[in-house]
Amino acid sequence: MSNKLMKSPIPIADFDISYSEGDGPVYSMPPEVFVDKEFYEFEMNAVWAHEWFCVGHASDIPKSGDYYTIEVGEDPLIVIRDRTGSVNVLSNVCQHRGMILLEGRGNTRRISCPLHAWVYNINGELTSAPGLTDADEKVESFNIKDVCLPKIRTEVWQGFVFITFDEDLPPLSDRLGNLGDQLGNYKIDELRASVPLKMEAFDWNWKIFNDECYHCSYLHGGSWGEMYPLCLNSTDEMVKFNDIENGLVSYNLISQH
Incomplete structure (x- = not known):
């Protein structure tokens, strides 16, 4: 049986500061999302209990x-x-x-x-x-x-x-149907890894690591960063592989080289 959804202890509007439509800077999320136990319980329920992984x-x-x-x-x-x-x-x-x-x-x-x-x-x-x-x-x-x-x-x-863990979630095959058509030429169902995938745990909060490519021109400026010029006038939602209604979001990384 699926777990009942919980209400966020932090007002959803407080997260607006951490998201941009391309017309201004993006700031850190409310600090409580990294340390508050009540938000952690909400997050475990809202994310891990109600999504495909x-x-x-x-x-x-x-x-x-x-x-x-x-x-x-x-x-x-x-x-x-x-x-x-x-x-x-x-x-x-x-x-x-x-x-x-x-x-x-x-x-x-x-x-x-x-x-x-x-x-x-x-x-x-x-x-x-x-x-x-x-x-x-x-x-x-x-x-x-x-x-x-x-x-x-x-x-x-x-x-x-x-x-x-959600028995009521729509079938994944329905959600990814359009993406499957877009990737059909790659025949990814026939691909095989050279070595088995190994999952590893890291001792840091995933929300700190999760980032867009705002850092690429600086942190990676001396290597591959210059191949992907920063474009503040576009957002990830503009990527053709995206299906926002079905929760599919990807990066628009197109090298100029």
């Missing part, structure tokens, strides 16, 4: 049982290919005592909890629980079919694996 590429797990682990927001997850060839994304938390089940990447025929040896198949269904499902010690009140690893809503688009 790319969590890797299907070619990184080509065989049945191939998997890798990842965290999205505050949720540890397993991205795994099942025996039918489908890519599933499962909670990486045992339903018994909350232990992390798998780490890193690899191939497995089953998912076993390191604490009490509860065993799940690669579809996330519980198959055995010592002391509860053993023939000589079976607990009649325990129904093994009632237990499974929560499965996260998943779509594979052009080879990329996307997930959302």
